[in-house]
Amino acid sequence: MDIIAAQLGAGYNAMLGRALHNAAVPVANATASYWMDDPPFPSVNLNAHPLPDIADYVIIGTGLAGLAATRTVLEISQDQRTEMPLRVVALEARDVCAGATGRNGGHIKSAPYRDFAELKKRLGSVAKAKDVLRFMRRHVEILKEVGREVPAGEVRDVETVDMFLVQEDFEQAKMLVDDLKKNVPETNINVWSSEEARKRFGCNDLITGALSYPAGAAFPFRLVTGAWKALVDKYPELVLLSNTPVENISIAAYSPQHPYAIKTSKGTIRARHVLHATNAYAPSLIPRLRSCLTGSRGCMSAQDGGATFPTTHGNRSWGTVYQPGYDYMTQRPDNSDGSPGDVMVGGGFLRSRLNGCDSLGVWDDSQRDALPLVHVRGIMPTVFQPNWGGGGSPTAGGLKRDWTGIMGFTGDNLPFVGPVPQNITERQNTYPGAGVAGVEGSGEWIAAGFNGHGMVWAWLSGAAAAIMMAGHDKLNMSKVPGRPAGTLDSWFPRDVVVLDEERLKRADLKNLGQQLYPLVETES
Secondary structure, eight states, rough: OOOHHHHHHHHHHHHHHHHHSSSOOOOOOOOOOGGGGSSOOOGGGGOOOOOSSSSEEEOOOOHHHHHHHHHHHHHHHHHTTTSSOOOOEEOOSTTOOSSSTTTTTEEOOOHHHHHHHHHHHHHHHHHHHHHHHHHHHHHHHHHHHHHHHGGGGGEEEEEEEEEEESSSHHHHHHEEEEEEESSSOOOOOOEEEEEHHHHHHHOOOOOEEEEEEEEEEOOOHHHHHHHHHHHHHHTTTTTSSSSOOEEEEOOOOTSSSSSSEEEETTTEEEEEEEEEEGGGGGGSSSGGGTTTTTEEEEEEEEEOOOTTSSOOOOOOEEEEEEEEEEEEEEOOOOOTTTTOOEEEEEGGGGGSSSTTTBBBBBOOOTTTOOOHHHHHHHHHHHHHTTSSSSSSSSTTSEEEEEEEEEEEETTTSOOOEEEHHHHHHOOOOOOOOTTTTTTTTTEEEEEEEOOOGGGGGGGHHHHHHHHHHHTTTTTTOBBBBBBBBBBBGGGGOHHHHOOOOHHHHHHHHHHHHHHOOOOOOOOO
C-alpha cells in the first residue's frame, strides 16, 4: 500500500506540474472521432467571412456551450429589434465542434442518486443540491427541443441502466436511491436484483444488481453542427470561423466601446464582450485558472454489438459501476436497413498506469492510451456474453473505431459560469463605464470546466452566460426552444458556479487529488 501511495503521490504531483506549466491549447492532429465522419453540414467550416475588425460579442469555442451562447445572444438581439444587427463572431481553433462535444459518449445523463449525494456533500445544502440536480436533468428535454430542429442529431429519450459489478457498491447505491427519493420524490429509479437484471437487460451473472431510470442520448457532433448551420442561415450577420485559434487577449488602446483585442491566427478583432467557452482550454487565455482547471484525456470507442446483443433500437444506454470508477455506453438507433446501430463505449479512466493521474493535466488528444482502451474494448463482452457478438459481420462483437478527447476538470467538480473578474483575468479594463455589464470592470465571461458531464451542463450554462452578457438576467424571459422561461435565477444555479477568489480556493486542483486519491500526499 505504501508503494502504491508513493507512486500515486508522485504521479499526482507530476500532474499538478503539468497543469501549471504545460500549454493548454488544442493540438492540430487529433485522433479521428467516429462522430465526425461524413459530416452532413460541411459548409459550417467554409469560413465564408473574413475576420471583422470589431464585434459586440466574440465567442471562443463552438461546442455545446459556445453554440448555446451564440444562439441566445442572437435571439435576444432579434427580440430587441435594434436598428443595427448585433455583431457576433464565433471562433474555433480546429473544425467546428472538434473539441469535447464532438468526441464524447453521446450521453445526456445525470446519475441522480450519485450526483445528489455528491452535491449535498460538496455544497453543504440539500436545497442547493436539489436545484443543481434539477438543472442537470433538465438538459434531456432542453436538448430534445434543439434536436427537433436537427433530426440528424438523434436526440432521444432512453432508459439508462447502471450495472454494478460489486455487491457492496450495489448496496451502497440502493441507500443513496432511498435518500434521493426522500428528498426528491419525483425521481423515478427502478432497482433490479442480479437475476432480474439478467432477464430484463440481457447482462450476465457478473452483474450483482442494476438501477434503471430515464435519461437521454444524442449524436452530439451532428446536433451541434446542424444547429450552427441553421444559425448561419438565419443570421447572415453571424461570423463563424473555424481553424482560427485565439493566441492572446489584451486591452485595446483608445477603444472604450470595444476594449478587448483578441489576437487570432487570422488577425486581431476588437470586442465589447468575450466568452471563454473552451472547457479544458480556458487556462490558455486566463492563466490564473491553471491551478483550478485542467485538461484530462478520455478514451472513447465505437463497437459492433453483433447479432446476439439485446435489441434496443437506440432507446437504452448503460453504465458499469465499480467504485470509484464507471464506464458508459449508448447505442445509436437502428440503421436504415434495419440493422442495429453501433454501440458507443467510453470510460476506463482509472485503469491507466497511474489510476488516471497520468491522464490529468493533459491537453493532447492526438495520443491514444493503451490501458484504458484495453478496458473499454473488454467491458461489454465481459458483462454481456453470451449476448454479445455473433452474426456474419467481420466486426461483430469488436472494435470499429477508438479515439480520445479532452475533458475539463476543476478541483471542486463544478464548472465556472459567469463573469470573470479583472483580478482573475489580470487584464485591467479601465475605460469609463466598463463595470456596467461585468464584475469589477470585466467584459470577459466563461462557461467551461464541465468535469466530463458537459451534456448535462454545457448547453444551459452557455445560454446563461449569454443572458448575463446581455444584461437580461433580471428579466422574466419567455420560453423558447432550448431555453426555459422565467428569470435566470429561477432555473440557473448561479451562486454555485460563480468565479471569484473564494471559488478559486475551493476549486484548487489539490482538492481534486484528495477526492480521487485519498491515499495521496501532495506537495504543498
